[in-house]
Amino acid sequence: MASASSPPPDQAWAQLVPELLITDLSASLRFWRDLCGFRVLFDRVDEGFAYLDLDGAHVMLDQRGFTRDWETGPMELPFGRGINLLVRVAAIEPILAALAAAGWSLFLAPEQKWYRTGDVETGLHQFLVQDPDGYLVRFSTWIGERPVEKPDGL
Secondary structure, three states: OOOOOOOOOOOOOOOOOOEEEEOOHHHHHHHHHHHOOOEEEEEEHHHOEEEEEEOOEEEEEEEOOOOOOOOOOOOOOOOOOOOEEEEEOOOOHHHHHHHHHOOOOOOEEEEEEEEEEOOEEEEEEEEEEEOOOOOEEEEEEEEEEEEOOOOOOO
């Protein structure tokens, strides 16, 4: 028998898993599972809770008012101000298509962005979208690396 700390048989526990306080588990599952492709590893519907995975990216959804709500201040929509959750995926296009078909607005349209990461720049094809409670999610796929561009004269 697996211990209480063992992950599901086909999954490893992530080292960092955000737990998002949400207002409606059904609405959140429609976004995270049905549109963005996460799967439910386990849930406790009677507690308004679901643990989700997308290729190793984990997130927990916890509906307010069911069990302990660890709120450090007043909860006002949009939740999660000041944070965006980066989710690396193989391709952003399927998620974009599902969101578009559902009429879901994007926070930031798809872009290719290069970030300096030490001695190189790492390229991402990315977009940002808000979940039903306003949490900002940035889906990205890796497009490569290139040398850091140095300003002229250096």
